[in-house]
Amino acid sequence: MAPTSETLTAERILEATEEVLRRHGPAKATVVDVARALGVSHGSVYRHFRTKAVLREAVTKRWLDRTTAALSGVVTEDADPEARLRDWLAALFAAKRRKAGDDPELFATYQVLTVENGEAVSAHLADLTGQLARIIEDGVDAGVFTAPDPEATARAVFHATGRFHDPGYAAAWQRHDIQAEFEAVVELLVRGLRA
Amino acid sequence: MAPTSETLTAERILEATEEVLRRHGPAKATVVDVARALGVSHGSVYRHFRTKAVLREAVTKRWLDRTTAALSGVVTEDADPEARLRDWLAALFAAKRRKAGDDPELFATYQVLTVENGEAVSAHLADLTGQLARIIEDGVDAGVFTAPDPEATARAVFHATGRFHDPGYAAAWQRHDIQAEFEAVVELLVRGLRA
DNA sequence: CAGCTGACAGATATTGAAATCTGTCAGCTG
DNA sequence: CAGCTGACAGATTTCAATATCTGTCAGCTG
Numbered sequence: 001m002a003p004t005s006e007t008l009t010a011e012r013i014l015e016a017t018e019e020v021l022r023r024h025g026p027a028k029a030t031v032v033d034v035a036r037a038l039g040v041s042h043g044s045v046y047r048h049f050r051t052k053a054v055l056r057e058a059v060t061k062r063w064l065d066r067t068t069a070a071l072s073g074v075v076t077e078d079a080d081p082e083a084r085l086r087d088w089l090a091a092l093f094a095a096k097r098r099k100a101g102d103d104p105e106l107f108a109t110y111q112v113l114t115v116e117n118g119e120a121v122s123a124h125l126a127d128l129t130g131q132l133a134r135i136i137e138d139g140v141d142a143g144v145f146t147a148p149d150p151e152a153t154a155r156a157v158f159h160a161t162g163r164f165h166d167p168g169y170a171a172a173w174q175r176h177d178i179q180a181e182f183e184a185v186v187e188l189l190v191r192g193l194r195a
Numbered sequence: 196m197a198p199t200s201e202t203l204t205a206e207r208i209l210e211a212t213e214e215v216l217r218r219h220g221p222a223k224a225t226v227v228d229v230a231r232a233l234g235v236s237h238g239s240v241y242r243h244f245r246t247k248a249v250l251r252e253a254v255t256k257r258w259l260d261r262t263t264a265a266l267s268g269v270v271t272e273d274a275d276p277e278a279r280l281r282d283w284l285a286a287l288f289a290a291k292r293r294k295a296g297d298d299p300e301l302f303a304t305y306q307v308l309t310v311e312n313g314e315a316v317s318a319h320l321a322d323l324t325g326q327l328a329r330i331i332e333d334g335v336d337a338g339v340f341t342a343p344d345p346e347a348t349a350r351a352v353f354h355a356t357g358r359f360h361d362p363g364y365a366a367a368w369q370r371h372d373i374q375a376e377f378e379a380v381v382e383l384l385v386r387g388l389r390a
Numbered sequence: 391c392a393g394c395t396g397a398c399a400g401a402t403a404t405t406g407a408a409a410t411c412t413g414t415c416a417g418c419t420g
Numbered sequence: 421c422a423g424c425t426g427a428c429a430g431a432t433t434t435c436a437a438t439a440t441c442t443g444t445c446a447g448c449t450g
Contacts, residue, residue, distance in 0.1 A: 007423090008423085008424085030410085030411060030412085031411075031412070031413090032410085032411065032412085040424075040425090041424065041425050041426065042411090042412085042413090042425095042426095043413085043414085043415085043424070043425060043426070044423080044424055044425080046412085046413065046414080047423075047424080050413090051412085051413075052411095052412065052413085152375070152379055153379065153383070155376065155379070156376065156379035156380045156382075156383050157383070159358045159376060159380055160355040160356070160358075160380050160383065160384070161355070162357055162358050163354045163355075163357050168363045180347070181350065181351065181354060184347055184348065184350070184351035185351045185354055185355050187351075187387075188348070188351050188352070188355065188383075188384055188387035188388065189355070189383055189384075189387060190387070191386070191387035191388075192382075192383035192384060192385070192386035192387030192388075193383065193386075193387075202393090203393085203394090222403095223403095225440085225441060225442085226441075226442065226443090227440085227441065227442085235394075235395090236394065236395050236396065237395095237396095237441090237442085237443090238394070238395060238396070238443085238444085238445090239393080239394055239395080241442085241443065241444080242393075242394080245443090246442080246443075247441090247442065247443085
């Protein structure tokens with residue numbers, strides 16, 4: 001917790017920023033707070049990040065990329081495409097639900113950050129639909145799925161499951177019947193994909 | 196525009212409230228404004244609606260019910276169930292897109308009102324999924340759809356198309372490729388429903 | 391006397407002055 | 421001399437005083 005006197009790196013600033021955001025929330029977290037947490041002047045922070053907005057975007061990217069990385073394992077899993085598709089969607093839902101449930105305040109903080117940084121979010125969504133597209137392509141190649149345009153189909157599947165990964169629906173993830181809802185949608189989609 | 200001196204009815208108050216909301220927006224519309232628009236004292240408004248919250252809820256209900264009514268015609272349309280399902284989803288999407296596009300400020304106003312009145316919204320969603328369920332049941336009866344539990348399937352279809360009717364996605368309805376996205380999702384769902 | 395008015399108390403919103411923050415940069419320091 | 425500091429101008433936020441609004445009700449009016 002005490003500010004180590006290593007040299008000031010972008011990475012250390014990002015860590016401190018995440019901590020300040022967790023403590024103060026997105027509205028009250030200031031660059032001065034971040035500098036204080038690191039035991040440096042706020043001018044030094046501006047040496048590594050040109051503006052506060054750039055700093056916040058970098059933190060957001062880092063957070064989004066952690067989710068992407070966690071899911072990439074499922075894509076290359078050793079199972080048939082339908083099972084991998086189901087696993088991937090379930091893993092995405094579970095990850096989101098865990099994040100929202102474990103630390104609602106931090107989740108709300110990142111929700112604010114993501115609406116602020118549409119750019120970073122678009123890139124993240126492209127990453128995720130890319131993973132989905134790979135699974136669907138594998139299914140088409142194996143002859144178990146029908147999809148004239150796997151990229152477009154991946155986006156369709158992603159959009160159709162929005163209720164189970166879009167942060168805007170986080171409140172609904174508490175409902176007792178949400179798991180049944182999820183399974184009903186996935187069932188419909190998998191049936192729609194089958195050759 | 197001049198306040199007619201008919202007797203003050205709940206309906207006239209609701210109309211005036213809608214007009215005040217359109218003019219001032221949800222944050223600044225006051226009961227005093229509504230009374231002024233009607234040429235009465237604000238005490239008279241409280242004779243018909245116990246609180247401001249009740250008044251706003253009533254306006255919200257009215258607005259939601261207009262949408263439900265507009266769609267009910269499609270349910271009883273003379274066409275095969277698959278066509279009716281496609282028509283109904285398209286009509287819902289078109290109605291939402293038109294509302295959001297024609298008068299964005301009023302749409303934003305009602306967005307605020309709907310988050311305020313979760314109760315009224317739940318009832319509205321139940322109405323809509325009820326209409327969907329009837330179409331799906333007809334499809335099951337005709338042997339063209341498979342759905343062990345049509346009510347649950349209706350909810351699944353409704354959730355899966357959320358991106359095309361949930362007001363939270365209104366910004367995305369401006370994208371040039373939204374129509375293609377819509378058709379891709381509907382295609383997948385219809386395929387998933389077929390017997 | 392049914393329905394409306396307007397004064398009122400407490401709650402909520404607005405406003406403008408004071409405090410804090412962002413982003414810059416000349417100069418300090420190891 | 422590379423990297424950090426801290427004072428500064430302008431932008432933004434906070435806070436407390438002031439104004440407006442909500443909800444009630446005793447009494448007015450047609």
